[in-house]
Amino acid sequence: MIRLENVTKIYNSEVTALRDATFDVAKGEFVFLVGPSGSGKSTLLRMMNRQESPEKGAVWVAGRNINEMPDSKVPHLRRNIGNIFQDYKLLLNKTVHENVAFALEVIGRPKHVIRQQVPAVLDLVGLTGKEDRFPHQLSGGEQQRVSIARAFVNRPLILLADEPTGNLDPATGEGIMRLLDRINKTGTTVVMATHDQRIVNMMRKRVIQMDRGIIVRDQARGVYE
Amino acid sequence: MIRLENVTKIYNSEVTALRDATFDVAKGEFVFLVGPSGSGKSTLLRMMNRQESPEKGAVWVAGRNINEMPDSKVPHLRRNIGNIFQDYKLLLNKTVHENVAFALEVIGRPKHVIRQQVPAVLDLVGLTGKEDRFPHQLSGGEQQRVSIARAFVNRPLILLADEPTGNLDPATGEGIMRLLDRINKTGTTVVMATHDQRIVNMMRKRVIQMDRGIIVRDQARGVYE
Amino acid sequence: MLSRLAYTFRETGASLRRNITLTVAAILTSAVSLFLVGGTFLVQRGFDNLLSKWAGGVQMIVYVSPTATPDQVTNIKSALESSPTVVDVGKLEYLNFEQSLAEAKRLLAADPTTFRLLNEANLPTEFKVVPKAGQLNVLVQLANGFAEVPKVQKVVLARDQVEQISKLRDFVQTVTVGLSVLLLVGALILIWTTIRTAMFARRREIEVMKLVGATNWFIRIPFMLEGLIQGLIGALMSCGFLLFFNRLWTNGVVKLKGDNGFIALVVSNSFLNLVMLLVVLFGMAAGAIASGVAASRFLDV
Amino acid sequence: MLSRLAYTFRETGASLRRNITLTVAAILTSAVSLFLVGGTFLVQRGFDNLLSKWAGGVQMIVYVSPTATPDQVTNIKSALESSPTVVDVGKLEYLNFEQSLAEAKRLLAADPTTFRLLNEANLPTEFKVVPKAGQLNVLVQLANGFAEVPKVQKVVLARDQVEQISKLRDFVQTVTVGLSVLLLVGALILIWTTIRTAMFARRREIEVMKLVGATNWFIRIPFMLEGLIQGLIGALMSCGFLLFFNRLWTNGVVKLKGDNGFIALVVSNSFLNLVMLLVVLFGMAAGAIASGVAASRFLDV
Numbered sequence A, B: 001m002i003r004l005e006n007v008t009k010i011y012n013s014e015v016t017a018l019r020d021a022t023f024d025v026a027k028g029e030f031v032f033l034v035g036p037s038g039s040g041k042s043t044l045l046r047m048m049n050r051q052e053s054p055e056k057g058a059v060w061v062a063g064r065n066i067n068e069m070p071d072s073k074v075p076h077l078r079r080n081i082g083n084i085f086q087d088y089k090l091l092l093n094k095t096v097h098e099n100v101a102f103a104l105e106v107i108g109r110p111k112h113v114i115r116q117q118v119p120a121v122l123d124l125v126g127l128t129g130k131e132d133r134f135p136h137q138l139s140g141g142e143q144q145r146v147s148i149a150r151a152f153v154n155r156p157l158i159l160l161a162d163e164p165t166g167n168l169d170p171a172t173g174e175g176i177m178r179l180l181d182r183i184n185k186t187g188t189t190v191v192m193a194t195h196d197q198r199i200v201n202m203m204r205k206r207v208i209q210m211d212r213g214i215i216v217r218d219q220a221r222g223v224y225e
Numbered sequence C, D: 001m002l003s004r005l006a007y008t009f010r011e012t013g014a015s016l017r018r019n020i021t022l023t024v025a026a027i028l029t030s031a032v033s034l035f036l037v038g039g040t041f042l043v044q045r046g047f048d049n050l051l052s053k054w055a056g057g058v059q060m061i062v063y064v065s066p067t068a069t070p071d072q073v074t075n076i077k078s079a080l081e082s083s084p085t086v087v088d089v090g091k092l093e094y095l096n097f098e099q100s101l102a103e104a105k106r107l108l109a110a111d112p113t114t115f116r117l118l119n120e121a122n123l124p125t126e127f128k129v130v131p132k133a134g135q136l137n138v139l140v141q142l143a144n145g146f147a148e149v150p151k152v153q154k155v156v157l158a159r160d161q162v163e164q165i166s167k168l169r170d171f172v173q174t175v176t177v178g179l180s181v182l183l184l185v186g187a188l189i190l191i192w193t194t195i196r197t198a199m200f201a202r203r204r205e206i207e208v209m210k211l212v213g214a215t216n217w218f219i220r221i222p223f224m225l226e227g228l229i230q231g232l233i234g235a236l237m238s239c240g241f242l243l244f245f246n247r248l249w250t251n252g253v254v255k256l257k258g259d260n261g262f263i264a265l266v267v268s269n270s271f272l273n274l275v276m277l278l279v280v281l282f283g284m285a286a287g288a289i290a291s292g293v294a295a296s297r298f299l300d301v
C-alpha cells in the first residue's frame, strides 16, 4: 500500500530529517512509528501525502509514485488518506460540525449524507453536544478528537495519525485506540506516530523506530522499549 | 501563594467549565492537575494568570486578588508567572532564540544578560543548534520545549505547565520532569496539568483530580489512578 | 452539482460573516476606490460637454431663426460660403432642428424644464463656422455682416464666452483622461492589496483545506464569490456617493445659471447610469479576480 | 532604557522584513491615498491662484504706470473715489510695488524667467475696484473714462477675460475644498482599514505577547514605529508622484501660454514643497496613530 525507497529529506539544504528510509506497509497493516522528539516521525508521515517531497528516493502509495504525480492529482490522493495532524490543523473559522463535514464536502457527498454521518462520527469520538463550537472554544483534547473525526469520516484507505493521543487522558486515549483498531480491522491501513509507551506495548503491532532520521528498528508485534 | 475560593467559570453563559473550585497552593509546592479531557484543567490554569475571569469566586496570587487588580498591573503579574501553554503559543514570526529572549526583553533585561541566559536555557531543554529556526521549522516536541524554555528563563515565582510533556517521548519527557523538579526545589511553585500517568506515579506529589469541572480528589503524594 | 452550489453559497456567506474585519475593510476600500474612478468619469464628461459645442476649431456659431424657410437657410449658407478665404467651407456644419435639439438635450441635461419648452417654433438651428488658419481676426470683423442676413437670429463668437475654455480643451481632456487612468490603476492597487492582506490573514485556512484534499478551484470559488460580493457592495456604496455628489454638483451648477454656458457641465442621467453600471461591473470583476489570484498565491501546498 | 530603544528598533526592523506582504500593502495604500490628498491641494491652489486676482468681487483692475509719482497715484485714487455711487470705496484696494510684485510672483510661478525681468521700472502697480451692488454696468461705462486719467496704463474689466471664471469662483472653491476633505477622509479610511487588516493577521502574535507579560505600550510602540515607517515610505512615494504630475501639469499649462491668465494655474515650488511636507507629516502621523489604535483593539487579553 505504501512503499518508501531510500527516502532522504533535507530541510533548507542543511537539516537532514530523514536518511535513506526504506520500508513497505502492506494493505490493512497497523504500524507504530516511535522515536525521540525530532527523530523524523512527522516528516516521514508528511512524505506519504506529498506535504513534503524527498530530496532523494521515491514514495509509492497505492501503486503510484506520488512524487511524479501531477499537482492536479494530489487532491485526489489526499482524499484517500485520512490525516490526524500533530497540531490538529483545524479550520479556525468553522465549527466542529463544519470541520468534519468539510472532508465530506471536498469529495462531493450530498447534504443528507453529511447530515447523517458527521453526528455519528462525532459521537464515536465523544464530542456530541459540541457540534456548534469553534475550535478556540474547545479543550486541547477535544480539538484533537475533532481532528481524529475529520480524518476518518470519509472512510479513507489509509490513516496517518501523528500523535493522536498526545493530549488525551489514558481512558479517552484508550477509547481512541480501540476505535483506530476497529477502523484498521475494516481494512484501512494505519500508520501512527506516537510517544505513548503504554499503548504501543498494549497493542503489540509492528513498530518502526527512528533515531535522528534513521530507521533503527522495524519489528513485527514490537514494544516501545 | 495561590488560593482559589469557590471559583465558578461559565463560558458563553452555558458551558460550566469549573464549579465551585476551592484550594490552596503553598509557596514552593508542586501540584499535579489530572482528569479526563475537557474536565477543566486548562481553564483552572488560565484562571491563575487572569487569562480568564471567574463568574463567581476569587483567585488570589501572591496575596492579591487578581480579579480586582487594575488592568495595568496584569503584565506585572504575568511576568512572575511562567506559562507553558497546551498549544505552545510561540511567536510565529520570531526565531527560537527571539521567542525565549522575548520573556526577558519584556522585563527589561539588558542585552548582555539575554545573550548569556537564553543559550543556557535552550541547552537545558536540548535545543542547542536550533536557535535560529522559526517555529514552523521545528518538530512538535521541539516547539513544546521552546515553550518550556520561555516559561522559566526569567526565573518566575510560579510555573503553570499545561501538558508540558504531551508531545515528548518518555526519555525527553523525563528529562523535562527532572528539570521542573529542580526548578521547584529552588523555591518556584509549580502547578502542572498532565495526562501522563507514569510521571505522576513516579513523582508522588500532590494530585488534584478534576471531573466535569469539579475537584473530586485532592491528595498529597498521590498517584494518577 | 446542486450540493456543490449550495456548499459554495453557504461557505461564502459564513466567511463574509465570520471575517467581518476583513469584509468591512475590503468593502470600504472598494467603495472609496470606485467612487474616485466613477467621479473622474463624470467630471471628464462634464468638461467634454462644456467644450463639445466648440469642438473641431469652431469659432463662430450663427443661429438661424426657427421661422426661416429652407430657401432662407440656403441663403445664409451661401453668405457664409461667399468668403472662402476666411471661412473653411469644408468644415462648415449645419445642425437642423433634430440635431440642434439633440445638442440642446445634452447641454441642458441639468435643466429638463427648460428643455421641455423647446420646440420647432422656438429653437433656432445653427451653423458652426471654422475659420481658415490665421483668419480668425478677419472672421470676427465679418461677424456683424452675417448678423444682417435675413433670419439670422444671433451670431456668437467663441472669443466672447469660451475662447479661453476652448483653449483649455485639449489640456483638460488630457488631464482628466490621465487622471481616470491613474485612479483606475490606484483603485486596482488598493483593491488588490486589501484582498491580498485578507488572504494573508487566512493563509493557514487555505493550507489546511489543501491538506484535506480540496482542489484549487474548490477553495478558490468561494473566495472569488466573496470578493465579488464585497466588490458589489463597495460599488453600490460608491454609486450612492456618486448620486449624492452629482446632485450637489448639479444643484451648484444650476444656481450659477444665467447667460453662461456652464449648465453644460452637468451630465445627463443616462450617462450617470452608465457610469454607475460600469462601476458595479468593474467592482464585481475586480473583487472576484483579485480574490481568485490572491488565493492562488497560497494554494501551493 | 537604551536596551529598550535597541529592542524597539530591532523589533520594528524584523517585523517589517518578516511581514513583507503586509508591509507592501500598507505602503502602497498610503502612497495612493496620500497622492490623492496632495494632488487635491495642488489643484485647489491652482484654481485659487487663477481666481485670486478677482477675489472679493473685484470687477475692474486699473493698472498704474510704474513711472507714476505718489501724487499721480493719489489723483487716480481720487478719480476712482469720485463716483461713490458706482465704486465701493470701502473695498477699493491699491497694491504698491512690493504687493504687485508678490502677486506677480505667485501668478508667474511657472514662468520664473518672465518674473525675473520684472522690476520697479516696468511692473505696473494696480487698483482693484469693486462695484456697488447692481452698478456693474455703470462701472463698465465708466471704464473708458478712467483710462484717460494720467499715468493709467490699462484698465481691465473682469467681463472681458474672466467674468465667467470669476462667477465659477465660489463654486469651484466649494467643490475643491469639499473634494480635499472627502479625499482626506477616504485616505484615512484606506490607511486605517489596511492597518486594521494587517493587525488582524497578527492578532495571535499580540495575544501571545500579552500573555507573556508585555505591557500595552511595549507591544504598541514597535507597531507604531512600523506604521510610521510605512507611512513615511508611502508618503515619499506619493511625493514622487506629486513632483512628476506637477511637472507634467506645469509643462502643459506653460504650453498654453499666450494672452490668457491660465499660467496662474501653476503653483509655486514653495507651495509644492509645503504640500509635500504636510503629506509626509500626515503620512507618518496617520501610520503611527492608526497602527497604535488598531493594535489596541487586540490588546484586550
Ligand SMILES: Nc1ncnc2c1ncn2[C@@H]1O[C@H](COP(=O)(O)OP(=O)(O)OP(=O)(O)O)[C@@H](O)[C@H]1O
Residues within 6 Å of the ligand: A011, A012, A015, A016, A017, A035, A036, A037, A038, A039, A040, A041, A042, A043, A044, A086, B136, B137, B138, B139, B140, B141, B142, B167, B168, B169
Ligand atoms: N520546515 C523545517 N525546516 C527545517 N527543519 C525542520 C523542518 N521541519 C522539521 N525540521 C527538523 O527535522 C527534524 C525532524 O522533525 P520531525 O517533525 O519529523 O520530528 P518528529 O519525530 O515528529 O518529532 P516530535 O516527536 O517532536 O514531533 C527535527 O530536527 C526538526 O527540527
Ligand SMILES: Nc1ncnc2c1ncn2[C@@H]1O[C@H](COP(=O)(O)OP(=O)(O)OP(=O)(O)O)[C@@H](O)[C@H]1O
Residues within 6 Å of the ligand: A136, A137, A138, A139, A140, A141, A142, A167, A168, A169, B011, B012, B015, B016, B017, B035, B036, B037, B038, B039, B040, B041, B042, B043, B044, B086
Ligand atoms: N472559550 C471557550 N468557550 C466555550 N467553552 C469552552 C471554552 N474553553 C473551554 N471550554 C470548555 O470547557 C471545558 C473545560 O475545558 P478545558 O480546556 O479546561 O479542559 P481540559 O481539562 O484542559 O481538557 P484537555 O485535557 O482536553 O486539555 C471543556 O468542555 C471545553 O469544551
Ligand SMILES: [Mg+2]
Residues within 6 Å of the ligand: A041, A042, A043, A086, A162, B139, B140, B141
Ligand atoms: Mg512530530
Ligand SMILES: [Mg+2]
Residues within 6 Å of the ligand: A139, A140, A141, B041, B042, B043, B086, B162
Ligand atoms: Mg487542556
